[in-house]
Amino acid sequence: MKDEYVLYLDESEFKRSMTFAIAGIAIKKDNIGLLEKEIAEVKKLIWDEEYITLNNPVLHCTELEKVFVKRNSDDITGIRPEYQELKKRKSEDIEKIYTRVYGKISQALRKSGATVFSCIIKIQQLRALFFLDENHNGIHLIDDQYSIALQKIIENFTHYLSVNDGYGDVIYESRNNIGENSAKSPDIKLINVYHKIQANNKGIVYTDSAAVQNRNRTIVTYSKSENIAGLQFADFVAYNIIKLEGCKVKEQITDFMKQIHRMAYNGGHSISEIDQRSFWGMRVLPSYLRMEELLSENKTLRNSYANLKKARNKQKRIIDAQKEKIAQLEEENKRLLDLIKSIDIKKES
Structure with a gap:
């Protein structure tokens, strides 16, 4: 019997970047x-058991972040x-x-x-590519960002399911307002995109349509109030994956960010063998941005290697000079010993 998998998804957006x-x-x-058992244990770190029983609180990453960031301030507003x-x-x-x-x-x-x-989208750069100027009637040749990201993730999830010979369902945190269920509601639009991916490979570039249809089964949405454990974990992953992508200073990368990066899908390979996470588990669009970043990193590494090589050659020259000096001193020492020996022989005779 084939294994069954669930993909819990949430979204996050940083307005400033x-x-x-x-x-x-x-x-x-x-x-x-x-x-479910683990999320219950996490909640006990924040609330006592009586409060949890009476109120059934939901773990929410941004709320925890607000309280933590402003823990030394009296000005904390807009908290659930x-x-x-x-x-x-x-x-x-x-x-x-927070740490616990x-x-x-x-x-x-x-x-x-x-x-x-994950699929991370740089909105401004994507618009620069696909929003045409006034000379072209200002036409926007871009799909909805939710659709683009979902398409890439489902394609990669299909690969994961194929590698593990399993079937998969998707559970997505609802974006609808309370009571909203019209055909134009965010949830219905997202579900329709999912079914278009299944039916005709919408947005799928590399994967055969039969594989997408055979491996992926359903998508359902649940509101945050439903208190789904997997969605609460997904909430923390979505928020921190953006923080990780934007980190330019290594010291700002938390242990949790490192952890989710290690756990990002790598195409069925071990990371020590080959690192493909930027394609499979942590996709960044437009992809040329990631390529530029990798090229920049490669240039930095080449420069570092050149500097190391230069320093190594300099060190080698110093060591060689020291070896030559030692050899000269040993030769001089040998000459002096021979001279002393010769003097002693003369004295004895």
Whole structure:
């Protein structure tokens, strides 16, 4: 019997950097119970058991981030009710809780055997490519960012399912407003895109349509209030995958960011063998941006290697000179010993 997998997806967007992502985790269906158990343990780090029983709070990455970032400030507004009590705690207590929450989530993802999938879109650069100017009537030749990201992820998820010889379902956090279910609602539009991917390979570039249809089964959406464990983990992955992509200083990359990067799908290969995560598990569009980044990194590495080689050659010259000096001193020492020996012989005679 083939294994069944669930891909939990959520989206995140950073307005300032105009960066958008759909991201989440794929796990075996057999491990859903483990995720639910682990999310319950994470919540106990923030709320007591009585509060959890009475209020059924939802773990929310951005709410936790707001409280943590402004833990030393009295100006914390716009916080969900379930996080009001957390913000009243001491600054050092908030920091401890924040650290423990991320540590526990990392541990849970490892335990569940989760694999990270994401597609990051640089909105401004994509528009620069596909938004035509006024001379071309200002036509926008671009698909919806949700559709683009979902297409890439489903294609890569199909590859993952094929490698693992399994079937997959997608669970996506609802984008609808309360009570909204019209044909133009965000959820219905996203579900329609999914079915178009299945039916006619919409947006799929490299994968055969039969594989997409055979491996992928359904997509459903749930609101945050449904308290789905997998979606709460996906929420943390989506938010932090954008932070990771935007990090230019290594010291700002957290252990959790490193963890989800290690867990990003690598096309069925071990990372030590070959690193293909920028294509499979952490896709960045437009892709030329990633290529430019890799070329820049390659140039930096080449320059570093050249500097190391230069330093090594300099060191070699110093060592060679020292060896030559030692050889000269040894020769001089030998000459002196021979001279002393010759003097001693003369004295004896």
